[in-house]
Amino acid sequence: MTAHNHTEETTGADRLEYAPAWWAIGAGLAMILAAVLLWPNAREAAEEPRPPAAGPHRPNLALIVIDALRADRIGARRNGQAVMPFLESLRAAGTVYQNVWAPCSWTRPSMSSLFTSLPMETHQVRWSADPDKPDSPSDVLSDAFETWAEYLREFGWHTIGVQTNPNCLPQFGLAQGFENYAFSAEWRADQVTGKALELIGGSERPFFLYAHYMEPHLPYPSSEDARAALGWPPEGIPAPDLDTAQQDFKTYFWAYLRYRYGMASTPPPDFSDARRDAVRLLYDAACLTVDRAVQRLVETVSRQFPDTLFIILADHGEQFWDHELLGHGLSLFEEETRVPLILYGWNTPAGVLESAPVSLLDVLPLTAFRMGLPARQHWMGTVPQLPDRPVFSATRAPWPSWNTDLDMVVFGPWKLIRDNNTRETSLYDLRADPGEKINRSAESEAIVRQGLDLLGKHVEEAIARRQAGREIRPLDDAVKEQLKAIGYLE
Numbered sequence: 259m260t261a262h263n264h265t266e267e268t269t270g271a272d273r274l275e276y277a278p279a280w281w282a283i284g285a286g287l288a289m290i291l292a293a294v295l296l297w298p299n300a301r302e303a304a305e306e307p308r309p310p311a312a313g314p315h316r317p318n319l320a321l322i323v324i325d326a327l328r329a330d331r332i333g334a335r336r337n338g339q340a341v342m343p344f345l346e347s348l349r350a351a352g353t354v355y356q357n358v359w360a361p362c363s364w365t366r367p368s369m370s371s372l373f374t375s376l377p378m379e380t381h382q383v384r385w386s387a388d389p390d391k392p393d394s395p396s397d398v399l400s401d402a403f404e405t406w407a408e409y410l411r412e413f414g415w416h417t418i419g420v421q422t423n424p425n426c427l428p429q430f431g432l433a434q435g436f437e438n439y440a441f442s443a444e445w446r447a448d449q450v451t452g453k454a455l456e457l458i459g460g461s462e463r464p465f466f467l468y469a470h471y472m473e474p475h476l477p478y479p480s481s482e483d484a485r486a487a488l489g490w491p492p493e494g495i496p497a498p499d500l501d502t503a504q505q506d507f508k509t510y511f512w513a514y515l516r517y518r519y520g521m522a523s524t525p526p527p528d529f530s531d532a533r534r535d536a537v538r539l540l541y542d543a544a545c546l547t548v549d550r551a552v553q554r555l556v557e558t559v560s561r562q563f564p565d566t567l568f569i570i571l572a573d574h575g576e577q578f579w580d581h582e583l584l585g586h587g588l589s590l591f592e593e594e595t596r597v598p599l600i601l602y603g604w605n606t607p608a609g610v611l612e613s614a615p616v617s618l619l620d621v622l623p624l625t626a627f628r629m630g631l632p633a634r635q636h637w638m639g640t641v642p643q644l645p646d647r648p649v650f651s652a653t654r655a656p657w658p659s660w661n662t663d664l665d666m667v668v669f670g671p672w673k674l675i676r677d678n679n680t681r682e683t684s685l686y687d688l689r690a691d692p693g694e695k696i697n698r699s700a701e702s703e704a705i706v707r708q709g710l711d712l713l714g715k716h717v718e719e720a721i722a723r724r725q726a727g728r729e730i731r732p733l734d735d736a737v738k739e740q741l742k743a744i745g746y747l748e
């Protein structure tokens with residue numbers, strides 16, 4: 259979506275310019291108000307979340323996306339070492355959201371939802387594009403949707419993206435709104451940090467930096483140091499097994515999934531528990547590699563630009579046989595949908611563990627609220643605050659031929675997954691059964707009905723917003739003249 263004028267947006271910009279009035283209230287009162295407004299638990303007491311008045315600065319925003327990072331890697335130990343020591347340290351230094359779900363279990367729809375605060379059924383980014391049917395699902399985020407970068411750019415932020423996932427190439431619509439969008443699938447974590455620091459270096463306006471790291475994504479590249487720190491090579495595994503874990507896993511990965519989905523009749527060669535754990539070790543080493551690169555980014559930016567709000571999250575998780583699957587995008591189990599979300603830096607309360615259920619759709623509204631920017635009416639995310647509000651996710655065909663079509667809702671302790679191909683439902687009690695091993699559908703018909711009802715309403719609302727989320731594009735005079743000439747305008 260391109261720049262345009264709405265009354266509400268002009269109002270928001272004016273409010274920022276009048277910021278000094280806020281400080282006339284007096285520093286003491288301002289601090290109390292800021293604490294009340296910014297403290298999530300205190301906010302729950304208020305009926306409606308109200309944006310704080312704009313502060314004296316417009317902070318820089320650093321959105322750090324770590325692809326395929328499972329929420330459970332923060333706090334995990336291997337070989338006596340923390341897998342992600344830096345992110346773990348932010349539990350004390352920042353605000354950690356403990357119950358966060360990705361809106362989709364693969365990159366492109368999930369990132370589209372994060373950037374637009376709209377679910378997949380609204381933006382319709384999925385595989386299987388049909389350009390001849392304009393209203394059919396597309397694999398490209400339409401230019402008609404306003405992205406996070408476009409939104410902030412309108413308020414004067416300098417928008418910079420550093421990207422390493424080919425799912426987010428500009429031709430898929432995800433570079434919309436970025437003044438600089440540097441992309442290379444070859445960059446490793448340190449290079450992403452280096453490129454990000456280089457691009458924000460000369461920034462004279464507040465910046466919105468989006469840095470996307472790929473290490474925890476197949477094939478799980480990691481530094482030698484990180485592997486050694488976590489105990490590679492593992493003891494007691496024969497050399498050929500280690501080779502398989504390290505070099506042949508990608509081949510095995512596809513053979514395993516094809517067999518699981520009935521596309522191959524021969525099962526893949528047996529993969530022992532020791533080999534499986536070696537693969538998990540490599541994933542953990544990738545997590546540690548990225549943790550160190552993110553630490554360098556956060557610490558350097560914090561020194562150079564103290565007024566920076568860091569937002570650290572993942573677009574989805576990763577499966578390691580948890581439900582007899584691998585990778586991501588084929589299921590909506592917790593290992594694929596639960597993601598980390600950490601806020602740190604500018605005006606962020608330290609040491610807060612936030613337990614309200616959160617969707618990645620909420621991150622844009624949450625940060626806009628924190629900065630006192632106006633919310634868009636079409637956003638479907640909200641400032642997270644209600645303890646029992648439902649959170650949704652979905653996945654549709656990460657690869658065309660696999661025809662996956664799943665919807666999910668988490669409500670209270672319950673998680674319902676509906677398979678739209680078979681019409682089957684699975685119901686899990688996440689408190690009693692966090693590993694989602696026991697399907698309670700058959701014995702809990704009323705709860706299933708409640709979940710299906712929530713899903714039905716959600717999809718209905720998402721579809722209704724397909725137009726509302728789109729730009730009302732003012733016609734420029736040249737276009738008006740052309741339309742007049744062919745009889746579309748008087």
Ligand SMILES: [Zn+2]
Pocket residue numbers: 325326364365366423475573574
């Ligand atoms: Zn991804």
